[in-house]
Amino acid sequence: MSLLAQSARFIEYLEQWLASLPSPSLQSTVTDPSAAALFCVDIINGFCTIGPLSSPRIQGIVAPIAQIFTQAHALGIQHFVLPQDMHDPEAVEFSHYPQHCVRGDTQSQTAPELARLPFADQFVVIAKNSISSSEHTALDAWLDHHQAIRTYIVTGDCSDLCTYQLAMHLRLRANASQATGVRVIVPANCVQTYDTPVDVAIKPGIPAHDGDLLHAIFLYNMAANGIEVVANLT
Numbered sequence: 001m002s003l004l005a006q007s008a009r010f011i012e013y014l015e016q017w018l019a020s021l022p023s024p025s026l027q028s029t030v031t032d033p034s035a036a037a038l039f040c041v042d043i044i045n046g047f048c049t050i051g052p053l054s055s056p057r058i059q060g061i062v063a064p065i066a067q068i069f070t071q072a073h074a075l076g077i078q079h080f081v082l083p084q085d086m087h088d089p090e091a092v093e094f095s096h097y098p099q100h101c102v103r104g105d106t107q108s109q110t111a112p113e114l115a116r117l118p119f120a121d122q123f124v125v126i127a128k129n130s131i132s133s134s135e136h137t138a139l140d141a142w143l144d145h146h147q148a149i150r151t152y153i154v155t156g157d158c159s160d161l162c163t164y165q166l167a168m169h170l171r172l173r174a175n176a177s178q179a180t181g182v183r184v185i186v187p188a189n190c191v192q193t194y195d196t197p198v199d200v201a202i203k204p205g206i207p208a209h210d211g212d213l214l215h216a217i218f219l220y221n222m223a224a225n226g227i228e229v230v231a232n233l234t
Contacts (some may be wrong), residue, residue: 014216017223021188021231026071029185029233030151033076037149039170040065040082041133041156041163043114046107047085052098055194057211058157065155065190066113068233072153073119079149080119081142082110083126083133083166093130103127133166143173151183153233155190160218163191167227175226188219189232 030036045051048059069080086103087093094100101108114120128137143149154167167184174182195211202208223229 011213014220017220018188018216021229023231023234026068026233027075029230030072030075030077030153032150033072034078035148036072036077036151036153037079037081037146038069038072038077039152039154039156039166040069040080040114041154041166042083042085042101042158043111043156044084044101044107045109045111046101047157048111051100051107053100053194057192057194061155061157061190061192062111062113064187064232066117068153068155068187068190069114069117071233073117073122078122079124079146080122081124081126081139082114083128083137083139083162084108084110085129086127087129091129131161131165132169133162134169139169140173143170150181151185153185153187154227155187157191158193159191159215160193164218164222167222168225171222171225171227183228184226185228185230185233186219186222187230187233191215191219193218 043058043062043065045054047053047055048062072080085101086108087101089102109115110123110125124142126133126138126142133139152170154163154170156163163186167186171184174184193211193215194209196206196209198208219229
């Protein structure tokens, strides 16, 4: 049986799962704002508006992220952590992806919708040189210094790359250290990935990337690993 035929029932199930995601309020989700942190991965110019990896799909989640930032700040959340690509000009990753978001250039700057928020001076920007927010970065040092945090809300791009890596790191780090009461929450309307249709990919010989399918599969995989995936936080 072909993969297409074999997976049809699962894809139907996956669509039903996505449609049934809950939409709790931020206030009911975060009962102790002092013990919560909001993370935002790679909402920077190079993935939103300029450069070879920019995508209207990613730009489309900027407004919902700015809104949840504003709601979180009003609720009393004080921790906003932004892991962001600031690549070495000779980054090894550039053998897999086009050169993008080199440190110091405009592509590596925070999207203006976030940068102009009145509390942007509270943002902790963590530079990264790969799709991982934790490998050779300051993330774990920040987490060690903020061990009282028990609720992590993760937003950003891409659902199947950097966002997935961060959410899984937070979840697995808590699991491995036997940290109880830790929640990792991903609002689906605040994460997204890019799309490269098969017909577009074939001619230049680049990898096709079904954005809708991979977005759904990786959200599901996060949920299967103990991450709380919700439709949105109202």
